[in-house]
Amino acid sequence: MSGIKARLNAISAVINYKPAHAPLNFNETTPTEVFGCNVFSDKVMRDRLPKAVYKSLKKTINLGEKLDPNVADVVANAMKDWAIEQGATHFTHVFYPLTGLTAEKHDSFLVPDGKGGALAEFSGKLLIQGEPDASSFPSGGLRTTFEARGYTAWDVTSPAFILENPNGTFLCIPTAFVSWTGEALDKKTPLLRSxxxxxxxxxxxxxxxxxxxxxxxxxxxxxxxxxxxxxxxxxxxxxxxxxxxxxxFGAPSAKxxxxxxxxxxxxxxxxxxxxxxxxxxxxxxxxxxxxxxxxxxxxxxxxxxxxxxxxxxxxxxxxxxxxxxxxxxxxxxxxxxxxxxxxxxxxxxxxxxxxxxxxxxxxxxxxxxxxxxxxxxxxxxxxxxxxxxxxxxxxxxxxxxxxxxxxxxxxxxxxxxxxxxxxxxxxxxxxxxxxxxxxxxxTKGVMSVGVDTLPPLPMDPGDxxxxxxxxxxxxxxxxxxxxxxxxxxxxxxxxxxxxxxxxxxxxxxxxxxxxxxxxxxxxxxxxxxxxxxxxxxxxxxxxxxxxxxxxxxxxxxxxxxxxxxxxxxxxxxxxxxxxxxxxxxxxSGAELASRQEIYLEQYSMVIKTEANLTLRMAKTIIFPAAMRYQGELARTCQNLKNIGQDFKTTTLDEVTAKLRDLQDKVAALETVMEHSADDALDEAKHLCEKALPAMLDVRAVADSLEAIVADDLWSLPSYQEMLFIR
Structure with a gap:
């Protein structure tokens, strides 16, 4: 499919959009009934846990007291039964690594019973601690790639919950994520410490x-x-x-x-x-x-x-x-x-x-x-x-x-x-x-709006x-x-x-x-x-x-x-x-150094990805579209000349000049991206000071071409289409 056809199909799809499923019915099930229904909440724990276990767990949650390991098996069993009743087949320790995203690994509740069947099991040990592969997450030097062990630790202060999927549900347990040597590899551990x-x-x-x-x-x-x-x-x-x-890329919308x-x-x-x-x-x-x-x-x-x-x-x-x-x-x-x-x-x-x-x-x-x-x-x-x-x-x-x-x-x-x-x-x-x-x-004052039917409005003491x-x-x-x-x-x-x-x-x-x-x-x-x-x-x-x-x-x-x-x-x-x-x-100093290293690397990777995209789009989408338009203009000018018509080539000259400029700016960006540095900070500074301006230079020419090139040759959806066709 050509680029312009894909764009036109996109516009058609927006205009002809119809809901894919029936509307929600808030009368049938009110928001108050829905709220927290998929959470292993205080009410659920109070109903399902023995009184002594419930009190012990609440002391940890409310007062910050140390978790009694003896309650873990009881809580795990109650959590498993509740989750299975909600349709869950798996559980996962949810954690927040230094990617800034959410991470999870799903494990089944089912365990073979040795007789051709299976049982649903979930122990306190599995609840309290998981072991994802720590080597595959950013550590900023805290772990080497051959050191794989990392632990997730149950955060009792954030309740477990059920996530729904069209084909079932699964139990999610919020956790902290640390290395085998105890360093924080996540966002949650430092927050709890602070x-x-x-x-x-x-x-x-x-x-x-x-x-x-x-x-x-x-x-x-x-x-x-x-x-x-x-x-x-x-x-x-x-x-x-x-x-x-x-x-x-993208020229400004008229509005x-x-x-x-x-x-x-x-x-x-x-x-x-x-x-x-x-x-x-x-x-x-x-x-x-x-x-x-x-x-x-x-x-x-x-x-x-x-x-x-x-x-x-x-x-x-x-x-x-x-x-x-x-x-x-x-x-x-x-x-x-x-x-x-x-x-x-x-x-x-x-x-x-x-x-x-x-x-x-x-x-x-x-x-x-x-x-x-x-x-x-x-x-x-x-x-x-x-x-x-x-x-x-x-x-x-x-x-x-x-x-x-x-x-x-x-x-x-x-x-x-x-x-x-x-x-x-x-x-x-x-x-x-x-x-x-x-x-x-x-002190707070009272504002009189000047309309008798409107009540006096209390004013805050400052804006x-x-x-x-x-x-x-x-x-x-x-x-x-x-x-x-x-x-x-x-x-x-x-x-x-x-x-x-x-x-x-x-x-x-x-x-x-x-x-x-x-x-x-x-x-x-x-x-x-x-x-x-x-x-x-x-x-x-x-x-x-x-x-x-x-x-x-x-x-x-x-x-x-x-x-x-x-x-x-x-x-x-x-x-x-x-x-x-x-x-x-x-x-610790090591944990701070690791974060600095990770965030600098993430910064550089983002800029490099964007620079590569800028080059690819400029060369394979924008330049060909402008070249085709240049060809149309050149043929039109030649045809008019052949029949003796005096015709100004202003637009052709402008497009030709901008195409040359685009080639120059693309080449300059390619030169900038040939740079490499061993130090993460030096690399980030180079990309910030050299690559970003070079990318903007490419964009400036491309956006000016968008305002000239025939619309039926421009395959990228425009700002006015994306922002105003809803």
């Missing part, structure tokens, strides 16, 4: 304020997931979207997002059907999805869950991304999670809403009605200010990737400069503390700032720099650890200043917050993070601006970061 350090240091602060809780202080997360939906037929005609997840008519607009029917199906699947898995809406760019959408404990929210976000991709296929679409699948319009992020607390305390970032009087809140908030100022470069490194580099600082996402937005109310309170005179704080990478939003912080494809584990690990370090510092200062005398606490709190503001208020910025003025101001303040992934990743092995993670037993 939660322990956060709990220890937060409770030291709470003890000083006389606040008691038996529950661990943990982090909570609510990631807002952005994504694009494109008809699947278009993807098959776009090698770049199919392989790289983003378009390496983009400039009318501001996409955001919160009416959702297309097929997309809404997809969204409702996604939500139903996630309800079954206990994922508390709450919000759905159109995003700013055409064919861009968002789904957001309610707040959950950070570890569970991480697992649920991985499930959410998998579900988005899987369900999209049912509706003849592909879900693109790449941070920048289309040039010239907004990319996709994953805003990480973050707080700390527990069920007893609520959010420790809640200022209450009078934040200037809420000393405990002010201490925790000042700890964040200090942490982000000291370790802003580390936060930048946690969101570094080839795909996210296209988005950060592009007037659709925060800049690569880390700063904190506090809002008018909190900024004023901290400024008063810094000056030594605290008189009060701005929001969408240009800030780390913004206070009422009772939590929103880390807006996380990319849409990324796991939220890495940013949480960093935030938990740097916050633990700041809380450790503040607790030590307060303990020393008070000497156990609670009457001295208020004065000590005022002093430590003032000291933090004196030393760290450079990180606070309430203005426009997109402006060039801010870049100049940030440089004056000494804030790092790590624009690219090769700039940011070396931070992971800086002495300050190695000391930080080592002190709180979150990541």
């Amino acid at each position: 939660l322990q350090s956060l709990n220890t240091q937060a409770k030291r602060i709470l003890k000083l304020f006389g606040t008691e809780t038996k529950l661990p202080v943990t982090c909570y997360a609510g990631p807002e997931q952005e994504y694009f939906l494109i008809d699947r037929n278009f993807i098959f005609s776009r090698p770049d979207l199919l392989i790289a997840g983003r378009s390496l 983009g997002q400039e009318f501001d008519d996409q955001y919160f607009g009416v959702t297309p029917r097929r997309v809404l059907a997809f969204m409702m199906d996604v939500e139903r699947e996630l309800y079954k898995l206990g994922v508390p999805v709450k919000t759905r809406h159109n995003e700013v760019a055409p064919s861009q959408f968002e789904i957001a869950p309610l707040y959950e404990a950070g570890n569970l929210a991480t697992d649920h976000n991985q499930l959410l991304m998998t579900t988005l991709r899987t369900v999209a296929k049912r509706y003849g679409m592909v879900c693109l999670l790449h941070e920048k699948p289309f040039a010239g319009i907004n990319g996709s992020g994953k805003h990480l809403n973050y707080s700390i607390g527990n069920a007893d305390l609520g959010s420790l970032f809640d200022p209450g009605e009078s934040p200037h009087e809420n000393a405990q809140f002010l201490v925790f908030c000042s700890a964040v200010i200090r942490a982000v100022h000291k370790y802003g470069a580390l936060l930048r490194a946690t969101v570094a990737s080839a795909s996210n580099d296209h988005r950060l600082g592009a007037n659709e996402a925060p800049p690569a400069i880390m700063s904190i937005y506090l809002g008018e109310q909190l900024a004023d309170v901290f400024e008063q503390i810094k000056s030594g005179k605290v008189s009060g704080s701005k 929001r700032n969408r240009t800030s990478p780390f913004a206070f939003t009422g009772n939590r912080f929103e880390f807006r720099a996380v990319g849409s494809t990324a796991s939220i584990a890495g940013p949480q690990v960093a935030i938990n650890t740097i916050l633990a370090e700041s809380l450790d510092y503040i607790a030590t200062e307060l303990e020393t200043a008070t000497g156990g005398d609670s009457s001295k606490l208020n004065e000590a709190v005022q002093a430590i917050i003032k000291k933090i503001m004196d030393e760290h208020d450079a990180i606070i910025f309430n203005g426009d993070g997109y402006s060039q003025e801010w870049h100049a101001e940030a440089e004056k303040r000494g804030l790092p601006n790590l624009r690219t992934t090769p700039d940011a990743l070396p931070v992971l092995t800086s002495s300050e970061v190695v000391e930080l993670f080592g002190k709180y037993n979150v990541l």
